[in-house]
Amino acid sequence: MQTESITRDTITRDTRISDTRISDTEINLVGGAVMPLERPSPMAPQSLRVLSEGMPRKSTIANEVKSDGLRRFWVVGSAFIISVMAIYEMVSVFNVGGITPLEYIVLVLFAVNFCWIALAFSGGIAGFVILLKSTSSVPTATVALHTRTAILMPTYNESPDRVFAAVEVMAMALAASGEAHAFDWFILSDTTDPDIALAEEQAFLILRHQVSKDARVYYRRRRKNDARKAGNVADFCKRWGARYDHLLVLDADSLMETHTIVSLAQRMQADPDAGLIQTIPYLINGNTLMARLQQFAARIYGPVIGTGLSWWAHKEGNFWGHNAIIRTQAFMSAAGLPNLAGKPPFGGHIMSHDFVEAALIRRAGWSVVIAADLPGSYEECPPSIVDLAVRDRRWCQGNLQHTRVLFTKGLHWVSRLHLLTGIMAYLSSPFWLMLILSGLMLALQAHFIRPEYFTDQFSLFPTWPVMDSDRALRLFYITMGILFGPKILGVVLLLKNSTMSKQLGGRGKAMISVVVEVILSALIAPIMMLIHCGAVLSILAGRDSGWSPQRRDDGSLPWLTLIYRHRWHMLVGALLGYAAVLDSLTLLAWMSPALIGLWLAVPLSGMTGSERLGLWVKRLQILATPEEMCAPKLSLDSLSRREDYINAIAQPWTLSTLLQDPELMELHLAIIDKKPHRLPGSAVESLEAITRVKVQEAQCQHNIANLFTRQELAYLLGNPLLLKQLQKLPEEFVIEGLVSFC
Template structure:
């Protein structure tokens, strides 16, 4: 295996130019709203609360600015009228007709899953690869961490039943670990170290992953033709669903991630992200360099993906993001409660990165990736503290506590525009392209979906931020978070269940909103859109898990993604023609 540092790699001058240009954009996105906030808070002099608000805003604004800056860059990339891959990765070699010689293992990691459903998602991929005459370049490995013996027996039976229906059963391999040390990352590394002989690359799949043959073959050819690359991450989009919460969540993420992913691929270049699945990885460098370190307290790393990417880049290998929508899918949590459970698991894993930042094995860009992953959750307690400080200042009778309303509202709007920039610019990109509008069901339906999803997400943000803040405090006091199996099935959330889980979110929202109301109408109206979601947390949870509402959204075409309008979609129709007409 050649040392990647001695093989053709990304143009360093080009990457320095891009990163300096991006840094200038981010600094501008920070400076303007912070200057407006300084003017607003200092209008009558400075109180302790006002100083704290500005310091906290200065701490969180770089992360918010990276969202806006990446979205602005990505929007320009997508509107340029060129192949986005060629724009973000100009020296990539890619011949879609080249003979495929790379042998690739397809890894499906499962733990207490409905194995029959998992394999049913992979079956069409295997059949399509066989139909294209390249099935012998791939093999499927089902890597199980299931600990319950009854579930394990059912799992093994499902694997054998699936094997019996394959044209080439010898290409299916199943292994269950007795010990799930290292969680999913340990499962994959055990395969790499002990079972990967004869394979040059692997594609990692989650239990809910779906990938088309076209996508897999594109990844394999890109990996084969670019020897300096150790990992290529696809842009992952969500599968069609009639469940309200994931339907609306994924609608906004779908067009938002298009702009954001193109932006980060442009400025991160060979130091790109890894999101843990639906990516192709070169086995040799992963085996040699990506084994996860043990944390100083002896604990295992929960969120493995970004650490593995940073380890590969620190060893001189490239990590790339292909920003095209190309047949790479996942499923989202079916309800608010499952979303928050997953969120806490991810947060616990990302906060572990604090202990890794000083390790000498990372490049400076690798450390930036880890810091961005930390800020994905750390912004919540910062913003929560800003809200409390704003309330204290609003209730303060000191003349210095006066705030210039015009500048304050302008700063708030600018911060909000930066925060929502991926969604807003992603929607604008679709709206400006006739073919894209048609793929999303037409301009009218798309605009309605954008409006409904914006309200949905505006209400979700304070619930999520409060939950992350309190859970982070609990972890700081010693609470440990494990990596429990996910619940993927759609189901209604009873009112009682929602109230028991979300009563304190509602109480916190009501208390803050009442406090701002006591301070006056200006303060109340400023806080209302920021806190309404917390006040409405329980009914929001119940409503977004209501199957009847989901059916109505599907019939109206609200929140529909392009696969729902595409006859060639790999997914079945969400509703029968009779149900749609009923």
């Protein structure tokens, strides 16, 4: 497919795409409809201490927001019973010879970790039973859409070709279905890189030209990206949200099938008490071994966990920040996020906003549902261990912030459990590490410290430091069964599903993929455990994660960078191995599954992040998924269009080209956000002041971009007055008849 240029010769003077040009009328049309007319509406921050007046609301349909209590009884109740039994067994293991202080520590750590995995196991059992009984048919609604939905694609320093190609193929597919009248598309940019910002504008003009007859697409780049993604969406809601009944929120790497988009809108329209409906996205387009590992695990084992969670959480589901539809009224009236007192990492803007927004929407009396039965929702994943660590550092900070939200007044107890689950997703790693260290200390204590056989108390028999080894071994097997239970259930479903097994190359190849996944996951798990431990310690030390854009494709890094990144992991692995050898080679053998991954952290990280190795494994059809073996047309079209966008913006606009071409400047000024960087009368920030001074001191346009930092350039590109002032400068500075470059 060949991309049509939508600009004048001056825009594409170095890029030959097509001879098609647009007229002055079309340029003006683009400028006049970059965003629809604003319809301001309040979205007040919610108090975490008191409920707003009128909350919780009464449901439109009687008991429509009430969940099935039996579901919680079976899942949460069974998790509680399993945990109590396991903790009792652990007490019995130690109680043979009396429990020492160190054994008490081991007992507490074991109890915390076991309760955490028991809930996932019991939920997985529920998901397994549901999937075992379910058919492959997807329930469809035939209700005509009379509501309006805004589809939001927030982006932050992402590759414009990825974002705009995805919107184009989704918008065109939706138009082909005849349902485009009910949807508008918005790319909400928070990009701070000036080069990417200008490339986004070029990509938007291409997108607008491609879909102008079939879909309504809009673009807005915020001049100041307060509160990150949550602030980006909130800004849209306050200015344009009142125009729409629903918001369908995507991510920069999201794709969603037309039937999924329409079904979400139909379900929301049919249920007046639904506040949020979350899909379970499948992972796609992974080429590195690490990405393929995540794809395979999410596709084979994920449905067991996701379906179980959807079933027992019922009307108190959760939100994962994207690939979900939200009722605008519920979101704007109930989910305005407050700023937490103090400085980051625990204060300031709420980073992991999605869990909190779901809890607040449910608190206000709306249902939050996970649509586990609705396929066709896709996203991508980090390509390497290092990229996963960068993302998890940000998520870890956001989830630990939830400790300050956990006791918010009026939250449903299941919403609190979701928040606690998010917190434990990262705190569990320090707990597991402390459990390993405590167990190692017990072994070393028994080996090196002489036991006190006769205490001060009179006794005819000595006090022997003993444990019930048979019971301890049985408890170990039970713990491993609970930990790996969801994976085992996922494999059972895979083997039972002959159609899926055939797609993956047969049951034999599917089992090879399972074995590879289990081995690699076991090697990577201790590395991720230490990464999460480091993230938790960093946050407790008061360090903020910042907001870095994610890499999406190749995860390769230089070997020196990998050595630096994993230096502590290798050192901890060596120290733990040495401590185990001090006791016995048997203990080293028992600990080796957790140590080998640490010893091999650098080559393992390099291999799993390599796109070349990942593509080789892909050709062997190892770790394949149904979406890879039979790729969705939407995904293929998106990849094809990405190439066209890359070629179309190969020669991006620059500040110099804007200043030298009035028509380009006119287009740019029409596209930039009309909301000022700050309100009149508010304090002037240093960035604004410095940029204004530099503009005032500029004497000509030659090499003017070199006067500004990238942050200042990003600000300058969003300020019409300063741009027009620069536009009036001469191209060269003249002194007494001589030409001098400024």
